[in-house]
Amino acid sequence: MSTKSKGVLQMTTLSQDRAPILEALKQFKRMRVVPFDVPGHKRGKGSPELTEFLGEKCMTVDVNSMKPLDNLCHPVSVIKEAEELAADAFGARHAFFMVNGTTSAVQAMVLSACKRGEKIILPRNVHRSVINALIIGGAVPVYVNPMMDQRLGIALGMSLADVKRAIEENPDAKAVLVNNPTYYGICSNIREITKLAHAHGMLLLADEAHGTHFYFGKNLPVAAMAAGADMASVSMHKSGGSLTQSSFLLVGERVHEGYVRQVINLTQTTSGSYLLLSSLDISRKNLAINGEQIFDKVAFLAEYAREEINEIGDYYAYSRELINGDTIFDFDITKLSVNTLDLGLAGIEVYDILRDEYDIQVEFGDIGNILAYISVGDRERDLERLVSALSEIRRRYKRDRAGMLRHEYISPKVVATPQDAFYADKESLPIGESAGRICSEFVMCYPPGIPILAPGEQITREILDYIVYAKEKGCSLTGPEDMDIERINVLKGV
Structure with a gap:
C-alpha cells in the first residue's frame, strides 16, 4: 500500500x-x-x-x-x-x-x-x-x-x-x-x-x-x-x-x-x-x-465563517491575503483567527462575552484577537451560531478604541540564559517596582502560553504596562510563584 x-x-x-x-x-x-x-x-x-x-x-x-x-x-x-x-x-x-x-x-x-x-x-x-x-x-x-x-x-x-x-x-x-x-x-x-x-x-x-x-x-x-x-x-x-x-x-x-x-x-x-x-x-x-476529506470540510467551514464574520463589520477574520513571501510565507486557512480591535474590545473581552452570555467557548482571546479552533468535529450550524453571536456583540458592545494596546508581542532583552536565571539566587519584589531588574520566572497569558517574560529577561516599563493592561482586560496570567501576579521574582543583586 x-x-x-x-x-x-x-x-x-x-x-x-x-x-x-x-x-x-x-x-x-x-x-x-x-x-x-x-x-x-x-x-x-x-x-x-x-x-x-x-x-x-x-x-x-x-x-x-x-x-x-x-x-x-x-x-x-x-x-x-x-x-x-x-x-x-x-x-x-x-x-x-x-x-x-x-x-x-x-x-x-x-x-x-x-x-x-x-x-x-x-x-x-x-x-x-x-x-x-x-x-x-x-x-x-x-x-x-x-x-x-x-x-x-x-x-x-x-x-x-x-x-x-x-x-x-x-x-x-x-x-x-x-x-x-x-x-x-x-x-x-x-x-x-x-x-x-x-x-x-x-x-x-x-x-x-x-x-x-x-x-x-x-x-x-x-x-x-x-x-x-x-x-x-x-x-x-x-x-x-x-x-x-x-x-x-x-x-x-x-x-x-x-x-x-x-x-x-x-x-x-x-x-x-x-x-x-x-x-x-x-x-x-x-x-x-479520511484525512483529506475531513480537512477539506474543515477548510470550507473556516472560509465560510471568515466570509460571514467579515461581512459583519469591525471584525477582521484574516487569511492568505496576509502572505508576503517571507515573515508570512503561508497561512493555515483552517485557523479562524479574528481581530477585534476595531470593535473597541480586546480579544479577551469578546472571549469572555461569548462564553458567559452565549455559551460559546473559543480557544483563546488575547489583547486584540480571538481564535475559534475548527477541526474534525465541527458542524456548519455551530459556525452559524458563532457568527450570529459576534454580530450581536458588535451591536451591543461596540465602543471607541481609544486607549487600547495594539501589540501582543514585545521583543525582550535577554541578559542571562533561562537555566541560569531560573536557578539563581532571587528576591521577590512588588511587580510595579521591578523595572530594570532581571526576571527569574515566567509571566504569560494562557492560552496561548507564549511568555511575556521568561527567566533571564530584563523587565521594562513597557512590559509592566502590558501586564497591567492584560490583567485589567481579564487575561488569564500564569507563571509566577505569586498566583495574584502582584509580586515577581528577580535575580538577587542584579
Whole structure:
C-alpha cells in the first residue's frame, strides 16, 4: 500500500486501516483477565462513581503495561507496530507516542538536539514548553525576534534573512526551531530555513502543535517532515481528534531514534495511559484513511465563517491575503483567527462575552484577537451560531478604541540564559517596582502560553504596562510563584 503525506510518497506494505493498540485492547477484554496489578480501581469496580461518570467501556481499558499490550518505554510488539504505522502516515522515519502532551514532545526534541551550553536558534514567540526545555537542559537560546503586524498586533514568522544572519553569527549552534504554524496560523518558510540549517550542519526542529492537519489535507502549508525537518512535535489532540494530552514526536533520517527514546524516557511517564495510546492509534487510522476529506470540510467551514464574520463589520477574520513571501510565507486557512480591535474590545473581552452570555467557548482571546479552533468535529450550524453571536456583540458592545494596546508581542532583552536565571539566587519584589531588574520566572497569558517574560529577561516599563493592561482586560496570567501576579521574582543583586 502507498501512503502520501504532503508530498512525501512512501512505498510500503503497511496497512493504514489497522490499529494495533486498539486490536490488542479488544483481545485483552475478551480474555476476562483477573487483575492483581494496577490501576487500583480494578477495571472500575473499585470506583463506582468514576465508572458511572466515565463509563464501563472506558474503565475496563484503563490498564497497565503487560506483555500482550507492550510497554511504551521499550515497545517491541503492538506499540512498536503502531509507531511504524504512524511514521508511515506522517512521512517520518520514526514516530513516538507521547502521553505527557505536546509539551513533552517539544522538550524531548530540544533536549535531544542540544546539550548544556549549546546554542539553539529560535523565534522568541515560542510556547513556554520550549523555554522550559532550555531551563531543564541548559541550552542557550539565540532568539530571532519576529516582525510584527501593526494592524493585528501579533508576532509573525521568522524572516529568512534574519535566520541566515543568526546562523552566520552563531555557526556553532546545534539546531534551529520553527513554529509551523503559530497559534494564529502564520507560517515561516520552513523549507528554505531547513535547507539553511542543514547547509550549516544544524538540525531543524518544528513545533507543529497546531499543524497535524498539514500532513493530510490538500492546499495547506507544507508539513515539517515533507519540508525536510529532522524532528517535529505534532499535537494530535488539537486538530487530529485524539484525546487531550496525546501527541506524536516525529523524527527523520538525520536523528538517532534510540537516543531520542532515551531522552523521552527521562521525563515521560512509565505508566502510559492506554486510553491515550489507543486514541492516537485510532485517530491516526482515521486521518490516514479520511484525512483529506475531513480537512477539506474543515477548510470550507473556516472560509465560510471568515466570509460571514467579515461581512459583519469591525471584525477582521484574516487569511492568505496576509502572505508576503517571507515573515508570512503561508497561512493555515483552517485557523479562524479574528481581530477585534476595531470593535473597541480586546480579544479577551469578546472571549469572555461569548462564553458567559452565549455559551460559546473559543480557544483563546488575547489583547486584540480571538481564535475559534475548527477541526474534525465541527458542524456548519455551530459556525452559524458563532457568527450570529459576534454580530450581536458588535451591536451591543461596540465602543471607541481609544486607549487600547495594539501589540501582543514585545521583543525582550535577554541578559542571562533561562537555566541560569531560573536557578539563581532571587528576591521577590512588588511587580510595579521591578523595572530594570532581571526576571527569574515566567509571566504569560494562557492560552496561548507564549511568555511575556521568561527567566533571564530584563523587565521594562513597557512590559509592566502590558501586564497591567492584560490583567485589567481579564487575561488569564500564569507563571509566577505569586498566583495574584502582584509580586515577581528577580535575580538577587542584579
